[in-house]
Amino acid sequence: MSNELEFLSRRVAAGKLSRRDFLGRAAALGVTAPFANSLLSSAARAAGPVKGGTLKAGLVGGESTNSLDPALFMTQVPFAFGKMWGEMIVELSPEGKLENRIAEEIGSSDDAKVWTLKIRDGVEFHNGKTVTAEDVAATLERHSDEKSKSGALGYMKGIATIKASGKEVVLTLKEPNADLPYLLSDYHLIVQPNGGKDKADAGISAGPYKVTTNEPGVRHGGERFANYWQGDKMGHADRIEIIVINDATARTAALQGGQVNMINRVEPKIVDLIKRVPGVTIRNHAGPGHYVFIMHCNTAPFDNNDLRMALKLAIDREEMLNKVLRGYGSLGNDFPINAAYPLFTEIEQRKYDPDKAKFHYKKSGHDGSILLRTSDVAFPGAVDAAQLFQQSAAKAGITLEVKREPGDGYWSEVWNKQPFCASYWGGRSTQDQMYSTAYLSTADWNDTRFKRPDFDKMVLAARAELDEAKRKAMYHDMAVMVRDEGGLILPMFNQFIDATGAKVDGWVDDPHQELMNGYALAKCWLQA
Amino acid sequence: MSSPILKLVAQRIALGILLLLAVSVLIFAGTQILPGDVAQAILGQSATPESLANLREQLGLNDPAYVRYFRWLGGVVTGDLGTAMSSGQDIATSIKGRLWNTLFLAFWAAIVAVPLAIILGLIAVRYRNGWVDKLISGLALASTSFPEFFIGYVLVYFFAVKWQIFPGISTVYDGMPFGERMQAIALPATALTLVVLAHMMRMTRAAILNVMQSAYVETAELKGLSAFNVIRKHAFPNAIAPIINVVMLNLAYLIVGVVVVEVIFVYPGMGQYLVDHVTKRDVPVVQAVGLIFAAVYIGLNIIADIAAIVANPRLRHPK
Numbered sequence: 001m002s003n004e005l006e007f008l009s010r011r012v013a014a015g016k017l018s019r020r021d022f023l024g025r026a027a028a029l030g031v032t033a034p035f036a037n038s039l040l041s042s043a044a045r046a047a048g049p050v051k052g053g054t055l056k057a058g059l060v061g062g063e064s065t066n067s068l069d070p071a072l073f074m075t076q077v078p079f080a081f082g083k084m085w086g087e088m089i090v091e092l093s094p095e096g097k098l099e100n101r102i103a104e105e106i107g108s109s110d111d112a113k114v115w116t117l118k119i120r121d122g123v124e125f126h127n128g129k130t131v132t133a134e135d136v137a138a139t140l141e142r143h144s145d146e147k148s149k150s151g152a153l154g155y156m157k158g159i160a161t162i163k164a165s166g167k168e169v170v171l172t173l174k175e176p177n178a179d180l181p182y183l184l185s186d187y188h189l190i191v192q193p194n195g196g197k198d199k200a201d202a203g204i205s206a207g208p209y210k211v212t213t214n215e216p217g218v219r220h221g222g223e224r225f226a227n228y229w230q231g232d233k234m235g236h237a238d239r240i241e242i243i244v245i246n247d248a249t250a251r252t253a254a255l256q257g258g259q260v261n262m263i264n265r266v267e268p269k270i271v272d273l274i275k276r277v278p279g280v281t282i283r284n285h286a287g288p289g290h291y292v293f294i295m296h297c298n299t300a301p302f303d304n305n306d307l308r309m310a311l312k313l314a315i316d317r318e319e320m321l322n323k324v325l326r327g328y329g330s331l332g333n334d335f336p337i338n339a340a341y342p343l344f345t346e347i348e349q350r351k352y353d354p355d356k357a358k359f360h361y362k363k364s365g366h367d368g369s370i371l372l373r374t375s376d377v378a379f380p381g382a383v384d385a386a387q388l389f390q391q392s393a394a395k396a397g398i399t400l401e402v403k404r405e406p407g408d409g410y411w412s413e414v415w416n417k418q419p420f421c422a423s424y425w426g427g428r429s430t431q432d433q434m435y436s437t438a439y440l441s442t443a444d445w446n447d448t449r450f451k452r453p454d455f456d457k458m459v460l461a462a463r464a465e466l467d468e469a470k471r472k473a474m475y476h477d478m479a480v481m482v483r484d485e486g487g488l489i490l491p492m493f494n495q496f497i498d499a500t501g502a503k504v505d506g507w508v509d510d511p512h513q514e515l516m517n518g519y520a521l522a523k524c525w526l527q528a
Numbered sequence: 529m530s531s532p533i534l535k536l537v538a539q540r541i542a543l544g545i546l547l548l549l550a551v552s553v554l555i556f557a558g559t560q561i562l563p564g565d566v567a568q569a570i571l572g573q574s575a576t577p578e579s580l581a582n583l584r585e586q587l588g589l590n591d592p593a594y595v596r597y598f599r600w601l602g603g604v605v606t607g608d609l610g611t612a613m614s615s616g617q618d619i620a621t622s623i624k625g626r627l628w629n630t631l632f633l634a635f636w637a638a639i640v641a642v643p644l645a646i647i648l649g650l651i652a653v654r655y656r657n658g659w660v661d662k663l664i665s666g667l668a669l670a671s672t673s674f675p676e677f678f679i680g681y682v683l684v685y686f687f688a689v690k691w692q693i694f695p696g697i698s699t700v701y702d703g704m705p706f707g708e709r710m711q712a713i714a715l716p717a718t719a720l721t722l723v724v725l726a727h728m729m730r731m732t733r734a735a736i737l738n739v740m741q742s743a744y745v746e747t748a749e750l751k752g753l754s755a756f757n758v759i760r761k762h763a764f765p766n767a768i769a770p771i772i773n774v775v776m777l778n779l780a781y782l783i784v785g786v787v788v789v790e791v792i793f794v795y796p797g798m799g800q801y802l803v804d805h806v807t808k809r810d811v812p813v814v815q816a817v818g819l820i821f822a823a824v825y826i827g828l829n830i831i832a833d834i835a836a837i838v839a840n841p842r843l844r845h846p847k
Contacts, residue, residue: 058697063804064622065614146579216615217804218796219699243699245794249681253696254794257688260697408807412564 049506049525055237057521058251058260062244064217069200070190071143071150076264076514079187081220081242083518085126086190087206089117089136090181092429092517094510096342098181102131102191102206103169106184112176112464117169117184123229125193126210137164138195140171143188148200152188154437154444176464178471182430187518208235208522219243236506236525252499255280261504261526264514266497267380268326279502284328284495285509288340288427288434291324291379291494292332293372293389295487296449299419305485306364312350313357314393317491323388324381328497332490335479336438340493340511341431343468345476347483357396369399373414377407378422385491386422416447423447424494429512431475432463439482448487455481503527533844537834544826548819552604555818556597559811565589566613569808587613600815609816614808619816623801627820629700630797633713634782637720641782642775645725649732649771650764654755656737665733668726680719680792687715698793716793720786724778731774735767742766769836776832784821 061076070086073079090106093099100106104120123131142148144156161172173180190205203211206229209222221241228235243260245251251263252270256277266274266282275282295302295311302308317331330338333350374386383404390400405414405421414421428434437443440459441451455478462474482488496514500507506524510517516524567583584590591599603610609619648668652661671679688696698712739745740763748758787799798817805813837843 063807064801065612065804065808065810067615146582149579149583213701215701215796217800219701243697243794245697247791247794250684250697250792250794253681253684253689257684257692257696259688259695409563412568 049236050528051236053237053526054239054241055521055524055526056241056243056260058243058245058254058263060246060251060265062217066216067201068203068214069196070188071148071200073151073188077242077244080515080518082187082190084209084222084240084522085203085205085207085211089184089189089191092185092512094508096511102136106181112178112466113173115171115180119167119169123206124227125206126204126225127193129193131191131206133164133167133169135193135195136191137162137169138197139189139191142195142197150188152186155183155186175460178463178466179430179432183433185429209240217244234519234522240521255499255501258501262498262500262520264498266499268328268497271326271328271497274499281500283498283500283507283509285511286330286340286493287496287511288338289425289494290332290336290427290490291385291424291492293489294421294423294448296419297487298449298451301366301370302419302487304364304366306360307366308487310357310360310364310398312489313353313360314396314398315389315489315491316352316392319392320385320388320491324385325492325494329492329494332492333483334488334490335483336425336434336488336490337431337479338493340427343431343472343475345472347479352392354396357398361396361398369401371401371403371420373403373405373418373421375405375407375410375414375422377410379424382422416445432459435459435478450482450486536837540830540833544830547826548822551822552815552819555815559809559814560593562809564809566809566811569614600812610812612810612813614805614810619813623816625702626796626798626801629795630783630786633716633795633797636713637717637782638779640717641721641724642728645728646732646771649729649736650759652733653736653759665730668729671722672726676719676723676788677792679722680789683715683719698795700796716789716795719789720782724781728774728778732771735770736763739763739767768839772835772839773832776828780825780828783824
């Protein structure tokens with residue numbers, strides 16, 4: 001880097017030179033705009049976060065039926081707002097490591113059955129009380145109770161007893177689980193005073209922002225919590241605001257018009273147009289989310305593995321990735337795990353092969369058309385994807401009949417009920433979580449009806465295994481099994497595509513969820 | 529004059545209440561036909577058969593439909609709209625703010641649209657078949673023919689993105705200063721005005737033109753009144769009934785038909801609130817909102833009827 005550029009970029013960071021002037025001078029020095037821009041952001045980061053101002057996000061995924069009770073969080077807005085006011089026991093860092101929050105230390109017995117959480121000293125709730133081991137234990141208890149209707153109930157059922165003593169919380173599990181700390185990073189498990197048993201939707205925890213406004217489906221706002229325990233890392237803006245903008249065009253317009261500083265879910269088809277808007281930066285990064293077509297392994301004609309294999313071979317993944325996601329994603333390989341997960345191993349990529357598909361289709365002995373249900377809500381572009389699938393399958397001599405279902409009611413009437421339909425998964429933080437949620441025989445959400453006792457055993461064995469190398473090998477075998485014998489057709493993994501407006505700095509891609517795993521408003525800042 | 533009119537008003541109101549009852553039955557039946565129920569919507573993907581059964585029991589969904597309907601009706605008659613099943617909030621309180629927002633937007637759109645439409649209609653009649661008439665009619669028809677989301681997006685593109693005069697999202701909240709609130713609703717109010725303008729304008733024009741054919745207008749012209757005075761004094765008062773009718777229809781539209789505009793401009797009104805709760809199968813809320821919408825519609829129609837009668841001496845003094 002030339003000295004002059006470095007000097008200039010520091011002047012911008014210090015607010016003595018405008019961004020536009022900098023880019024002009026950089027161009028005069030023969031530097032391309034993208035490189036100059038990257039110089040600028042690294043200089044700004046080196047200069048450190050700027051405190052103050054108001055950061056606003058315009059997000060899809062909020063309804064007037066939302067509640068502040070973390071147990072009931074389901075969509076993006078409560079999730080992102082929860083990360084603002086809530087504090088977690090433990091969180092995943094952008095690098096995929098565990099980051100201790102309210103738990104200062106997490107240790108386990110050798111068999112991964114008894115876990116001890118040491119509670120951090122001096123963390124304060126918004127109501128002025130200190131976070132105690134009892135509060136953490138009560139939080140976990142509430143989410144383990146059927147009555148709370150918690151989204152985390154599925155994992156919490158695996159905990160047999162929860163005990164608080166002094167500064168520690170001791171969890172005894174029904175079955176050994178090496179991944180417990182990852183499960184505790186579930187976004188529903190926000191620590192509340194007395195676990196939220198008194199008033200679940202009070203909106204009080206120990207996060208970087210205090211709730212000031214809560215109008216479900218309209219807007220949510222917070223002001224910086226002065227006694228936040230790690231105020232140097234998060235909570236740079238004085239105030240944050242989330243405005244619910246469910247309409248994609250309105251969201252983009254709000255970003256362009258400067259009414260919000262960041263938005264989520266930019267549609268792949270308009271990314272290239274938005275990129276050209278001055279001041280707007282597209283933040284796209286890989287995640288564990290995937291778009292799928294799911295077949296029930298126990299329902300005819302999908303109970304025949306040759307037919308399933310024929311359909312898996314009859315889908316043109318590359319075409320779908322390019323046309324539906326415009327390249328903002330990666331190829332799927334018919335098992336739900338990708339590089340976003342720890343302990344991932346590459347398996348040979350399955351390709352579009354009409355001849356082989358024809359062979360398996362003949363062998364299955366099936367005749368006649370196959371009904372594929374799809375809907376706009378299954379995933380963005382699901383109707384187009386189903387039609388592409390129809391065309392590529394036709395070349396292999398397989399007739400797919402595409403039926404478009406109404407979006408309203410799709411998740412209650414079609415998904416997990418009909419034998420062959422389009423769907424999506426947001427992914428989980430560990431392989432065990434993903435497989436336990438949707439591939440165990442007993443799982444409620446086993447949407448491919450993949451019921452294999454041998455597979456269940458492998459899941460339980462891998463869960464209890466503390467040796468990483470062995471565990472990795474086990475996950476490899478499980479992946480091969482799902483890929484070759486399961487009911488999942490996984491053409492592509494999607495990317496999170498967010499966008500930020502002018503002057504937003506401090507962005508770090510996080511593979512776990514959109515908007516830096518929900519922390520964008522707390523971790524970003526506005527350049528002076 | 530008062531007694532026949534009073535009788536008429538009473539009749540209309542009684543009829544209106546009957547209609548409201550019928551509407552509430554229809555809405556209730558409609559929500560029953562939709563697939564899924566509120567218990568499924570609340571539990572979402574995590575629904576298991578036991579938790580569904582528990583929640584249905586808790587929400588009283590196991591009772592037969594007519595029992596639930598009459599239980600709800602009993603509440604409404606005593607002024608209790610109940611609580612939302614999905615979020616447990618009191619419906620009356622949540623609706624109050626939303627209804628106020630919707631009325632606020634409708635009020636300002638009407639304040640601009642109604643006089644503008646009538647004046648434009650009068651001007652069009654005055655210069656009928658000339659280029660002014662054609663220009664006004666053409667523009668108004670064009671603005672109505674475009675779907676409202678298109679008009680909305682065009683307004684956002686120019687006024688919010690390109691020139692940045694008005695905000696593209698109209699989130700309003702309690703305690704917002706009046707000036708800011710007006711600025712926030714500028715674009716949605718404009719979009720609504722453009723949508724309803726042509727209907728009222730064309731109706732004004734047609735109604736007055738109709739009257740203009742009459743003998744007494746010719747007389748007025750012959751006695752030397754200026755064209756505008758003919759319209760103002762003789763044609764307009766006689767054409768007012770159909771104009772009031774169409775104005776009321778459009779006012780009703782401004783309140784009950786603005787879902788699309790609310791979504792585009794992210795305006796926290798009744799429409800968005802209704803849509804959210806339909807998706808959640810939250811019957812009490814859908815019922816309450818539907819009832820309010822129906823009441824507004826029926827109420828405005830009653831007003832239109834009565835106004836038309838009052839404006840017409842023949843109906844005012846029946847033989």
